[in-house]
Amino acid sequence: MSDAEQTGTVTKDWRPDAPPSDAPPIIECRDVGIWFHVNRRRKTRIRDHFIRGFQKADRFWALRNVTFTIRKGESVGLIGSNGSGKSTLLKLIAGVLYPDEGEVLVHGGVAPLIELGAGFSGDLTARENVYLSGMIMGLTEKEIDARFRKIVRFSGLKGFMDMPLKHFSSGMKGRLGFSIVAQVESDVMLLDEVFAVGDRRFKRKSVKVMEDKLSKEGRTLVLVSHRESDLTRYCERTIWLQNGVVRADGPTEEVLPLYTAFQDEAEDEE
Secondary structure: OOHHHHHOOOOOOOOOOOOOOOOOEEEEEEEEEEEEEOOOOOOOHHHHHHHOOOHHHHEEEEEEEEEEEEEOOOEEEEEOOOOOOHHHHHHHHHOOOOOOEEEEEEOOOEEEEOOOOOOOOOOOEHHHHHHHHHHHOOOOHHHHHHHHHHHHHHHOOHHHOOOEHHHOOHHHHHHHHHHHHHOOOOOEEEEEOHHHOOOHHHHHHHHHHHHHHHHOOOOEEEEEOOOHHHHHHHOOEEEEEEOOEEEEEEEHHHHHHHHHHHHHHHHHHO
């Protein structure tokens, strides 16, 4: 089955119009860096003996010196090997994480679908998670009330809304997450491998919603995907992250071959 068939796409070369060159910035990352501890296990005397002198290795920079600007109405792809910092960058833009260096400025509302079920609580029901996620995205309880039936209808999970989310499959969580994002009138959509879940029918619905938001409503899109067909279809620009730094930033048709060549070279060296 082709990529287009898997996602339920219809047109072959769909892509939103590029925003005007004088469009205002909506996302600004300025020398952004964020680090995590590699190992937070309690140290023992034996372990201390072996790691003495290597304490700095406990600090891992997931992103470092990341600088770019995304204009209002742009559709930008993020690519990179696993662990390159793509999802961490989305979380910084969404405000879920805060940088240790630099600053991230977002001039508008954000609707994030970052990882399957991110922000959900497994002990809450699907219904409760709809309200929790909606409020995190800036909706009031009344606004969620007004959208609730559409969210349930779009997700196809009507009979499961009072079930604790910990009993949901990853596909069901992904469907619920996208259904919430689809009803949020945000300026920016942050999508992480959104087409990796759901059956063909749900993927087709998801594609139509995203294309409508981009073409008719002028939303800004930041899309993480390992599928080149998604990037060439939706993103006129792509940023390649590798080991937490920006390796390339430019037209998708120019960045993807660079990334592919890098992957091929890495495989040859193994």
